[in-house]
Amino acid sequence: MAIYSYPSMPDPCKVLEFDKEKCVGCNICVNSCPLDVMIPNFIKGAEPIVLFAEECWFCGSCVQECPAGALTLIPPALQRISTVWKRKATGEEFRMGMLNPPAPNLNPPAGNRK
């Protein structure tokens, strides 16, 4: 594989994870981002390209707008390592981004509107 010359990547480098199985490249996320951090992919049907990752402010609008549920917001590492919790009964520690996380908690938000 060719090794290209790059300038340093912005930090954070990756702010969004696309589920390739679910994403159909509809670009609704591109057009819902207030900061315009993505552009449509030139490969038809492929996930968008995150061009201005460092301008993302992590509002999650793209995640909420994605009709396929294909998007996950990835907080920067300095945040993942800061958001820490401890199970009261066992003293076990967890954090956002940990290895081998427990099953997701599906506890719904209060309220009855979409």
Next chain:
Amino acid sequence: MNWHEYVNQTGMLPLWPYEVNYGKENVVETDVLVIGGGVGGCRAAISARQHGATVAVADRGVTKHSGQGGAGVDHWHGAVRNPCSKVTPEMYSDIAMEVSGGYTNGAARYIIGMEGWDTLLELEQMGVQIRDEDDDFKDTMWRDEETKLLFAYDVDNKHCLRIYGNNIKPVVDREMRSLGVQVYERICITSLLTENGIKGSRVIGATGVNDRTGEFYIFKAKAVVIATGGGGRLGSFAPDMTGNGSMVDMNMTGMGHTLSWNAGAELVLMDSLSNATGLGYAPYSMGNSDNTYQGVRVIDADGKVIPYANSKGELLTEERQIFQSSRPGENFVIGHGIGLNMPVTRDYGITNLDPSLSKQLRSGKLKLPLYDDFPGMDPESRKIIWNLMLAHEGKCRVPIFENMQHWGFDPEQDMLQYAVTDHPFVCAMVSWMGLDHNPPSWISTKRAGGILTDWRLEASIPGLFVAGGNPLFGSGCHGEAHTTGRYCGRQAAAFAKNHPAVEPERGQIDREKDECYTPVLKSGGDVGWRELNYALTRVFQDYCGSHKTEDILNLGIKRMSDLRRTEGMRTFANNPHELARVIECYRLMDLSNCYFEAAKARKCSSKLLNFFRVDYPEVDPPEWKKFLPVSQTEKGVNVRDLPCDYYLQAPYNSNLRANYEQYAELD
């Protein structure tokens, strides 16, 4: 995928995906132009349209999500006329003035008090849930059984409401579009057009650049509403770090302040500065006891409970006291996060952790880290914080509520750790703001400085109206933006009805185009927009920082002007997106001038304003208790004196209600 993944995969650089036409002109004619499509701007557009005007909104992002309130809200201030409230608009406005030492917007606070509840009821009609319809909190202290309203901060006086605002922006956007408002997105507005191109004359439109196509927009309007964000990027700039760690995004550049300053409008309280150092954590992402988290049970590493204290520092023993004022029956809790510093008295402040916490941690009596002990709380107390407040507050649903639960966080079992940080600060403030404050958010956001208005929320130059917590001086936060937007939208519509359109002067438009397109049309640029932003921020921090003197402030103006003429002229843009960022930098430099001039005007120091001068050390001398509106004229900078209670002095009535009755209604 990321940019570099695309390159690795395809062996090609992605082309710019949009057709680019730098300078191509688009002309839009409308009765009312709203600049800024956040909650305040959208509400202004809705109300102007309902009052018969044609309306265009120009937004830097996308109106469905943009703005500081674009990603949700969990509580609503100023609903003092809800049927349960014991606070009157008069009390609300007068106490805001009292606790801030007079340095806030008494008229706007009164308007908010008079109309905040009606403004919220309209949101309920549009589709925002504002009541405990599912009876999750039946028979709790936070709820009124008849109306099912839920209260924050003060369960006795019941004027601040918890709401389910995650969908608030899509709902407002849908309403606005259904009324036929014309929406122009991805537009960086660059200037206001004035009659004959003269500073200080009537505002008749605006110019803008599209950040995808580079095309130029000329908006011709009979009235203009400013509803933009604060100028955080002037006070501190660290884009790689702070998108995550702040409630303010990169698009918020104080553009409305700058547009108004450049057009000749008066601004006030630009001499009220906050510190702008340090770096925050993601809002609400860590243990916390303030604001949205208020009332959570807090323990130290050994499980010792840290009690709450009222605003007088008295320790509280019962949960209900956390949501009461320091003198139940006598005063009320005015709330938190509404742009009110309380340097005069904290009697109306919210409760927070034991003020001796820091001392106890340092002496070893309590042990770090601290935790929010969700499992140790009653189910309703836990649910109202985690499932209601945290799931609906701005920037919380996806990044906090869903993400943390995705990684397994379970408030029934798990305790959320605090930042291991300076705990005097944790006691006093929202802990995720980190060491000091979030850089991008602070200067001139919510707290104070903005455009001076009259009782119609019209600026000192005709045809310019102002809404929202940022550009409207001293006016608050989310709910306040809705309310002032709704109010000034109808005022702008009335103005447009009575004032014919005026054709802008071509010379003004051409000058603006020349400036805006320099970064893409002039060859040989070698400074990127971020390098320029870092530099202008450095000048501002140094010369409008903690060692202000007349000479230093003048040097600051000189350095900024030098930067503009030198590196500013060598700043390039590779595409329209970067072009808009460069233009924002130019405008931030203009905005710095307003701050420098406001600082020069105040020849004293002030604890009330957090404003200190080395050459005028006397603190808050009585003769300097006044506003000092600054403006630009064709002849130079103008400063005048204005009493803080100008809204109760001639030509206005001496009583709040009489003014409201005279100016608020149009017929």
